[in-house]
Amino acid sequence: MTVEDRLAALEATVVHLQDQLDVLRVVASYAPSIDGGMKGAGLFWAEDCVYDSDNDDPLRGRAAIEALAERIRGLEVGIGHNVSFPVAVVDGDRAIVTGESNTFVKVDDQYVVHRVSANRWELEKVDGRWLVTSRINRLLDGTDEARALLRRGAGSGVGQD
Amino acid sequence: MTVEDRLAALEATVVHLQDQLDVLRVVASYAPSIDGGMKGAGLFWAEDCVYDSDNDDPLRGRAAIEALAERIRGLEVGIGHNVSFPVAVVDGDRAIVTGESNTFVKVDDQYVVHRVSANRWELEKVDGRWLVTSRINRLLDGTDEARALLRRGAGSGVGQD
Amino acid sequence: MTVEDRLAALEATVVHLQDQLDVLRVVASYAPSIDGGMKGAGLFWAEDCVYDSDNDDPLRGRAAIEALAERIRGLEVGIGHNVSFPVAVVDGDRAIVTGESNTFVKVDDQYVVHRVSANRWELEKVDGRWLVTSRINRLLDGTDEARALLRRGAGSGVGQD
Numbered sequence: 001m002t003v004e005d006r007l008a009a010l011e012a013t014v015v016h017l018q019d020q021l022d023v024l025r026v027v028a029s030y031a032p033s034i035d036g037g038m039k040g041a042g043l044f045w046a047e048d049c050v051y052d053s054d055n056d057d058p059l060r061g062r063a064a065i066e067a068l069a070e071r072i073r074g075l076e077v078g079i080g081h082n083v084s085f086p087v088a089v090v091d092g093d094r095a096i097v098t099g100e101s102n103t104f105v106k107v108d109d110q111y112v113v114h115r116v117s118a119n120r121w122e123l124e125k126v127d128g129r130w131l132v133t134s135r136i137n138r139l140l141d142g143t144d145e146a147r148a149l150l151r152r153g154a155g156s157g158v159g160q161d
Numbered sequence: 162m163t164v165e166d167r168l169a170a171l172e173a174t175v176v177h178l179q180d181q182l183d184v185l186r187v188v189a190s191y192a193p194s195i196d197g198g199m200k201g202a203g204l205f206w207a208e209d210c211v212y213d214s215d216n217d218d219p220l221r222g223r224a225a226i227e228a229l230a231e232r233i234r235g236l237e238v239g240i241g242h243n244v245s246f247p248v249a250v251v252d253g254d255r256a257i258v259t260g261e262s263n264t265f266v267k268v269d270d271q272y273v274v275h276r277v278s279a280n281r282w283e284l285e286k287v288d289g290r291w292l293v294t295s296r297i298n299r300l301l302d303g304t305d306e307a308r309a310l311l312r313r314g315a316g317s318g319v320g321q322d
Numbered sequence: 323m324t325v326e327d328r329l330a331a332l333e334a335t336v337v338h339l340q341d342q343l344d345v346l347r348v349v350a351s352y353a354p355s356i357d358g359g360m361k362g363a364g365l366f367w368a369e370d371c372v373y374d375s376d377n378d379d380p381l382r383g384r385a386a387i388e389a390l391a392e393r394i395r396g397l398e399v400g401i402g403h404n405v406s407f408p409v410a411v412v413d414g415d416r417a418i419v420t421g422e423s424n425t426f427v428k429v430d431d432q433y434v435v436h437r438v439s440a441n442r443w444e445l446e447k448v449d450g451r452w453l454v455t456s457r458i459n460r461l462l463d464g465t466d467e468a469r470a471l472l473r474r475g476a477g478s479g480v481g482q483d
Contacts, residue, residue, distance in 0.1 A: 149197070246407045274426055277402035312360035
């Protein structure tokens with residue numbers, strides 16, 4: 001290969017590596033931004049984002065995410081999210097991240113495991129920044145809907161979808 | 162350094178970075194592929210893989226991994242794996258990944274922490290794809306066997322082994 | 323851009339990517355080095371490190387970290403740390419890593435969730451190796467101190483601090 005070809009190949013690969021780390025960091029920001037009650041918690045999300053959790057009506061838009069963070073900030077109870085190290089698959093300017101998460105809630109001086117769920121995060125790179133456009137969260141309760149989210153995401157890493 | 166030397170150094174480093182992310186993604190795929198009951202759950206494993214968990218006889222080969230995923234898919238109980246962000250050490254075409262994991266199981270409308278264990282994953286790069294050749298999983302129950310797995314893996318990152 | 327400019331840009335980006343993975347690996351080493359009772363558990367920390375946990379007086383220096391690992395190694399009870407995938411922000415030779423963690427402890431044949439807390443890790447690159455200079459760990463118990471750690475760290479990834 002010519003120097004030019006090698007440089008171009010390196011540049012493309014390096015962008016892809018950076019994208020993977022950036023995507024993982026945006027998803028990793030969810031738990032501390034929400035548990036921390038961060039005012040700008042919506043900055044990791046696209047303007048027209050949708051967060052669909054089986055508990056509730058979907059949250060739509062950054063303001064809804066920030067209202068969630070503000071609500072957590074006002075709670076007197078101890079809450080912590082835990083995100084299992086997820087599978088991130090980046091394809092150009094889109095990415096899918098899949099994995100389990102759970103919440104711990106302090107009840108009477110003892111932490112209990114409140115929810116254990118499956119997650120599918122979809123992200124887009126907009127003006128050079130990765131943003132969450134969609135998150136689907138489903139309780140791992142023995143029914144197939146949550147399981148289907150997980151196997152679809154794991155499969156996308158090996159060309160099964 | 163000449164342009165040629167700098168290109169060659171960059172190419173080697175970029176392969177190493179990509180390997181680290183690929184290795185982490187393969188290990189991250191375990192939980193969603195199993196919790197999701199994915200038919201191709203064995204695709205992350207080498208043909209002659211061994212998964213040695215202290216509960217049972219070791220699982221051997223891809224079909225045994227896929228039978229595990231299928232068994233999970235048939236359960237009516239809610240189950241979720243959690244993988245603590247692990248230490249990945251890549252050395253050429255081999256990698257070792259070390260860290261804690263646990264399972265949550267839903268019992269009578271409450272999730273309980275079923276197992277907390279130490280893991281040592283060994284991977285090989287075969288025809289450009291990273292595959293798990295061996296996983297050892299030992300319960301963190303106060304005995305030394307699980308602890309030894311963890312300190313060996315942590316030590317390999319700083320040249321202690 | 324000239325070949326020289328493109329090479330220089332690639333070299334800088336590749337160092338930054340490597341730094342992110344190295345920083346994450348050092349933080350990931352905490353749990354297995356401590357749960358494993360590793361003799362060299364202090365090697366991931368700077369000589370003059372401070373580990374400030376709300377339980378106790380701060381630990382100062384590598385020997386204090388290694389004494390903690392040794393103490394764990396002597397316990398007959400099962401203990402496992404879990405580190406939620408954290409937010410790592412690298413700026414030159416300094417890095418900040420933020421996220422939740424928890425411990426599981428085996429009590430009467432059942433694992434319980436002992437602590438759920440917020441973490442702020444500060445690292446420095448010294449002679450080419452990343453080392454933890456400071457860790458602050460605060461219980462997520464509904465008070466604001468732990469929450470403030472989390473939102474500060476999440477915010478640093480989007481220019482809020």
